[in-house]
Amino acid sequence: MNRIPVRVTVNGEPTEHDVEPRLLLVHHLRETLRLTGTHVGCDTSNCGACTVLLDGEPVKSCTVLAVQADGHQVTTVEGLAAGDGRLTAVQEGFRREHGLQCGYCTPGMIMAATGLLAAEPDPPEHRIREALEGNLCRCTGYQMIVNAVRWAAAHAGETFDVATGPRQAEGAA
Amino acid sequence: MSLIGAKVLRKEDPNLVTGRGSFVDDLRPDRCLTMAFVPSTEAHARVRSVDASEAAALPGVAAVWTAADVAHLPPCPGLPGLERPLLASDVVRFVGEPVAVVVAEDRYLAADAVAAVVVDYEPLPAVVGVQAALAADAPALFPALGGNLVFEQPWESDLADVFAAAPRTASLHIVNNRCAPTPIEPNACLADWGPSGLTLWAAFQAPHHLRNKLAEFFGIAHDETRVIAPDVGGGFGAKINLVPELYLAPALSRALGRPVKYVQTRSECLQAMYHGRAQEQDVDVAFDDDGRLLGLRFMVTQDNGGYPDPGGMGLPALTTAMATGCYKVPRVAVGWRNVVTNTTPVASYRGAGRPEATFMIERVVDLVADETGLDPLEVRRRNFIQPDEFPYATSSPLAVYDSGNYPGALDELLRILDYDAVRQEQRRNLDDDTKPLIGVGFSTWVEIAGFGPPGSLEAFGHLGSWESAQIRVQPDGSAIVYTGASPHGQGTETTFAQIAADNLGIPFERISVRHGDTATVLQGIGTMGSRCTAIAGEGVRAAATTVLGRAKEIAAHLLEADPADLQAEDGAFTVRGTPARSVSWNDVAWASFRPLDLPEGMTPGSLETSVFQQVANFSFPSGAYACVVEVDRHTGRVGVRGFYLVDDCGTVINPLLAEGQVQGGIAQGIAQALFEEVSYDPQGALLTSTLMDYLVPAAPDLPGFVSSRICTPTPNSVLGAKGIGESGSIGSPPAVVNAVVDALAHLGVRHVDMPVTPQKVWRLLEGAR
Numbered sequence: 001m002n003r004i005p006v007r008v009t010v011n012g013e014p015t016e017h018d019v020e021p022r023l024l025l026v027h028h029l030r031e032t033l034r035l036t037g038t039h040v041g042c043d044t045s046n047c048g049a050c051t052v053l054l055d056g057e058p059v060k061s062c063t064v065l066a067v068q069a070d071g072h073q074v075t076t077v078e079g080l081a082a083g084d085g086r087l088t089a090v091q092e093g094f095r096r097e098h099g100l101q102c103g104y105c106t107p108g109m110i111m112a113a114t115g116l117l118a119a120e121p122d123p124p125e126h127r128i129r130e131a132l133e134g135n136l137c138r139c140t141g142y143q144m145i146v147n148a149v150r151w152a153a154a155h156a157g158e159t160f161d162v163a164t165g166p167r168q169a170e171g172a173a
Numbered sequence: 174m175s176l177i178g179a180k181v182l183r184k185e186d187p188n189l190v191t192g193r194g195s196f197v198d199d200l201r202p203d204r205c206l207t208m209a210f211v212p213s214t215e216a217h218a219r220v221r222s223v224d225a226s227e228a229a230a231l232p233g234v235a236a237v238w239t240a241a242d243v244a245h246l247p248p249c250p251g252l253p254g255l256e257r258p259l260l261a262s263d264v265v266r267f268v269g270e271p272v273a274v275v276v277a278e279d280r281y282l283a284a285d286a287v288a289a290v291v292v293d294y295e296p297l298p299a300v301v302g303v304q305a306a307l308a309a310d311a312p313a314l315f316p317a318l319g320g321n322l323v324f325e326q327p328w329e330s331d332l333a334d335v336f337a338a339a340p341r342t343a344s345l346h347i348v349n350n351r352c353a354p355t356p357i358e359p360n361a362c363l364a365d366w367g368p369s370g371l372t373l374w375a376a377f378q379a380p381h382h383l384r385n386k387l388a389e390f391f392g393i394a395h396d397e398t399r400v401i402a403p404d405v406g407g408g409f410g411a412k413i414n415l416v417p418e419l420y421l422a423p424a425l426s427r428a429l430g431r432p433v434k435y436v437q438t439r440s441e442c443l444q445a446m447y448h449g450r451a452q453e454q455d456v457d458v459a460f461d462d463d464g465r466l467l468g469l470r471f472m473v474t475q476d477n478g479g480y481p482d483p484g485g486m487g488l489p490a491l492t493t494a495m496a497t498g499c500y501k502v503p504r505v506a507v508g509w510r511n512v513v514t515n516t517t518p519v520a521s522y523r524g525a526g527r528p529e530a531t532f533m534i535e536r537v538v539d540l541v542a543d544e545t546g547l548d549p550l551e552v553r554r555r556n557f558i559q560p561d562e563f564p565y566a567t568s569s570p571l572a573v574y575d576s577g578n579y580p581g582a583l584d585e586l587l588r589i590l591d592y593d594a595v596r597q598e599q600r601r602n603l604d605d606d607t608k609p610l611i612g613v614g615f616s617t618w619v620e621i622a623g624f625g626p627p628g629s630l631e632a633f634g635h636l637g638s639w640e641s642a643q644i645r646v647q648p649d650g651s652a653i654v655y656t657g658a659s660p661h662g663q664g665t666e667t668t669f670a671q672i673a674a675d676n677l678g679i680p681f682e683r684i685s686v687r688h689g690d691t692a693t694v695l696q697g698i699g700t701m702g703s704r705c706t707a708i709a710g711e712g713v714r715a716a717a718t719t720v721l722g723r724a725k726e727i728a729a730h731l732l733e734a735d736p737a738d739l740q741a742e743d744g745a746f747t748v749r750g751t752p753a754r755s756v757s758w759n760d761v762a763w764a765s766f767r768p769l770d771l772p773e774g775m776t777p778g779s780l781e782t783s784v785f786q787q788v789a790n791f792s793f794p795s796g797a798y799a800c801v802v803e804v805d806r807h808t809g810r811v812g813v814r815g816f817y818l819v820d821d822c823g824t825v826i827n828p829l830l831a832e833g834q835v836q837g838g839i840a841q842g843i844a845q846a847l848f849e850e851v852s853y854d855p856q857g858a859l860l861t862s863t864l865m866d867y868l869v870p871a872a873p874d875l876p877g878f879v880s881s882r883i884c885t886p887t888p889n890s891v892l893g894a895k896g897i898g899e900s901g902s903i904g905s906p907p908a909v910v911n912a913v914v915d916a917l918a919h920l921g922v923r924h925v926d927m928p929v930t931p932q933k934v935w936r937l938l939e940g941a942r
Contacts, residue, residue: 022281031279036199037192039406041357042439046864049357077192091190095182098829101837102662103189104358104406110190129872136864138357138407139662141840141901142872144833162187167681169180169829 008069010035011079019066026050028066029076037077037107041136048135051108051115052076058115060134077107080114086159089152090114096169099148101139109135113149122153176671176681180829184666184686194404197361197374198436205363206235208422208435209283211273211290212444213265216301216515216857217312218294220261223273228289233282235429237290238421239273246424247390250415250483250634255315255323257480257518259417259424265294266314266479267517268859269444271417276425276433299515299857303453303474306514314479314513323481324511326489328470332459332506335468339459343540348926349529351451351476351851352844353861354522355869356661358406359437360446364422370397371423378408379699380659382635384691386415387423402689405661409841410521412661413701414447414482440862447485448851449522451476452492452529458537459504464545464552466502471533473509478518484633485519486511491526491621494571498534499579499619499795500556505568515857521701523841523902524620531618535907536924539614539914543923549911550592553617554580560885564790572621574793575895576885582797582819583617589881590799590817603919609803609812612916616798616908622896623792623889624702639785640704641696642712644673644720646780648766650744650759651683654716657697658709659689663834663898665705668826669713672892676717677724678741679758695783703794703896706826711890712786719782723775728761730772792887792895796820798839800908804916809935811847811913813876820900823886824893831897836878838901844870845902846909850928 003018010033017032029035029052038061041049050061053075061074080088090113093099100106109132116123116131123131128149129142137145188194211223225237240262248256261272273290277283298312305311306321313320336342362375371393377383380400388398405412418435426433437445452475459468473489489509497505538556542549557579558565565574595613602608624630630638641657654673658665666686674681687693700709721741728746729736732754739746746761748754764770765780799817804810816839825831848868852860861867886893906927913929914922920941925933 020281027280030199031201034201035192036196037194039196039358040198040436041359041406042864044439044863044865046869047357047439077190081191087187087190094190095186098183098833100186100189101664101833102356102358102407103185103194103404104196104356106189107192125877126873132872134871136357136869136871138355138409138841138869139837140833141836141838141878142875143836143877146872146877162191167181169182 004067006066006070009073011075021065021067023066024062025064025066025069026061029061035076035078039104039107041105046136048112049105049108051111051135053111053115056118058112077110081162085162087162089155089158090117092160093148093152097144097147097151099140099145105135105137109137109145113152117153117156121156176675177824177826178828179671181667181671181681181827183664184670185664196358196404196406197363197376200363200374202365202432205432205434206276206278206429207280207283208274208276208425208433209287210271210441211275211287211292212441213261213268213270213272215265215294215296216268216299217297218265219297220263220265220272221293221295224291225273228275228286231282231286231289233278234286235276236425237273237275237286243424246420249417249420250386252323252481252483252486254317255481259421267515268857269441269517270479274421276429301514301516301853301855301857303476303512303514306512314515321513322510323477323513324486326509328506328508330506332468332470332504335504336457336459339467340461341544342457342459343544344457345536345540345924347454347456347533347536349450349452349454349532350845350927352449352522352849353443353851353867354409354411354446354449356407356409356411359439359442360412360416360418361436362418362422363432363434364426365432366423366427370399372399372401373423374401374403375419376405376412377402378413378659378661378701380689381657381691381697382699383419385636390420391423399692402659408661409523410449410525410701411446413699414484414520439864443862443867444517444859447482447518447520448478449519450529451519454533456533456537458541460541462545464541464547464555466500466556468504469497469502470506471496475509475511476516476519477511477513478516479513480518481511481513482518482520484521487633488526492530494569495527495530495621496534497567498531499558499577499617500534501558502568516853523838524899527620527899528903528906531616531620531903532907535616535618535911539911540923543918549615550583553583573790574619575790575887575889577619577793577795577821578883578885579617579795581883582795582821585819585881585883586797586799586817589879595801606806609805610916612802612804612912614800614908614911614915616904616911618904619793619795620900620903621791622703622794622899623707623788624704625708625788626790627787629791630698635698637698639787640698640709640712641694641783641785642709642716643695643783644716644781646720646762646765648763650679650757650762652677652679654684654686654713655694656686656688656709656713657694658700658705659697660700660705663700663705664827664830668706668830669710671826672710672713673717676714677721678744680744703898705898706894707792707890707896708786708788710826710894711892712784714892715786716782716784720780723779724761726772726775727764728756731756731761731764788889790889792823792889794822794895794897794900796900796904798904798908800912802909802912802916804913804934806938809931809938811929811934813843813909815879816876817879819881819883821883821885822897822900823884823895826894832880834897835880835901838899839878839905840870840875841902842905843875843909846906846927846929848874848928
């Protein structure tokens, strides 16, 4: 099959590869660039596990062809933490509020939540639930994910040490 | 300070929130091939021919195998004569059953090859649903069986005397809807069979079990068979089934001399990952005018799908064991049947037989309340097993309840729920057409967990029912805990480090927990049946206690003190009452490897030990749930306005993680009650083969939770933990349905089958107009 050059800036790094026109962006990220933090959970764009930011907007990368991303900026979960390994408030919020169990939906949830808070810095609970409607989690029942996003909203702009964070949740005995 | 009961943040999370997790599909060894199935499009058909020639000739295709290519291999483990073949040979028995397998350089080329395989089917009449399967003229899936009934356990007595003498009786037919477990990571495995043996990475809940089965299947030795469960994206009981890909990927890797990876698509997952529930129940209850239960008689009919899975065959045994719930029922008659149909096989799904039991008995007590005019809570109270009656032997030999406080849980529930206010609003709204109908439903439930007593898992093909724990203190005083449990979201690395830290006196930060690799964990059974903390966690506690005893001997030698006078805390050993006399854990650990520093008679490397933890009885977690719903009078839509829960799982290691388990389980229970149902058309075509058709709830569909907890530790262990993984999915469905029936009771509605869709409710509302 013929191949087409695709230039995408991923997590701030310019990339250039020749790919098949049918290659999905999620497979380009996972297989060509080996950024495996972005997951695949369905084949109908329902689950949102593959959510990344395309020019800052959350998109389901299983619904975007790699060639459509040509000339654009993509941010994956690997691109959130700064080079020094510090977590964003959304990442830390998921940890503090137990917003994840198996962790498979988590990168997509974190990217969707990151996109939400960029557009709406202090969303009420019902807005968080609406905004995450396209992201399925089978483990948590969502309440703790909502709590995680609320926590992130309250700590916007802060970064957190991944290794030596607090041992216990707030209000713990 | 003790860490048992502390909301410790998870060790697992830093990897998972940064994209550094390692799931099967994230792994890609050099020269790795992709495997894909050609699934049957027919529910029941004779396979006339499979033409793979065009597919095999496509670029990048390494192999296309049909049944003839695996004729030298045994079938999947199953019931004698009814085993599932690796690839369907002469007959297909459900939509999605693989008839061929292709291997190609990548997933796109594999998909091209799948599309190029031509299968010629001769359709046969299909059987969908247990009623159709048991009809006299039903087509038989397995002619040798002489019908579709695989097993029947009849009543020992029909309790004719009880029912004849009872002041009142009532009956119910219940369809417990077929559900798709739907972990967000589907089934996945990666086989690499080289000269030194087989390594299989698998999204699986029981890697040692799989290792044993693979070695037996291929006739190879355990020491040359390695199974690794890396990060696993949810399991819910569905990732313990011995499905064909687990054997085909290794067989193809061996034949091709290259690693072979298989990752299910979601559509394949919905049609091929084994389903759960799919049970019908006919139940009769005898009771008196005061709502006291006198007798329960029921027949469970289990749909086992196209091939009777050994685990699926056992589901009715668990249903019948727990059928009387937390009530005293003087006489019980239990019967069940296992039936095959042209549908996806049915096996364990979070709760596995117990949600079906809880749904039945909790619907029955509400029915008794309805018949007698008593409040549903009053009927429950009058029939509760009392706190001073434990251990309580039920009518089932499997179920001798260990401990519990059912009235106490209900009291606590009524503390967090304003029951009177809900009833008042319900009455107000009833006469106001502009307001939704309000309903409140209860479930006071008990389940069987902690699968650990000898024999309990052997019956399902496991090597044992124990769980292994090993602790190895390192020379620098840090420690590694190895567990045979194999978590997939439970947070075991955290909770087991808490248990070990408490019992070793080594700081939590200096303890790592390893799992999921048969090459590093000595032996194991796995994580299922709410056994992880109850059995494996108790093993960690026991191992830590042994290691601590030896460490104290070394510390006492170094301090020239009596071991009995030492206490271990915060990484040091101190002589009680003389805090200045202290030696660090690090120094004790270092000394443990240096013979010249050891007490006489002690050998180097003593600070490690292995435990095969057993327990004498199951544990029986319980709780009380309430659901408040509002029903739209015009659309029939049911909205969950509030969910109130009191859980009793005995000792809680980490309340944050326990709450996560409960909320997630309740979410799945609400999903079963309101949204989810795998459905087939009468010809056996699957109508719910994507997430557009199978309704997994999203954040706006589910409520917030109001939670509380009581604690009756299990006497089975020192730790006292009962298990929590399945409680929510077991206890919640009847609370939701009881609430809906309560909202519609004024219309004469006495039962609604799950899922309670807007259409079902709308028909009930319309029928009453």
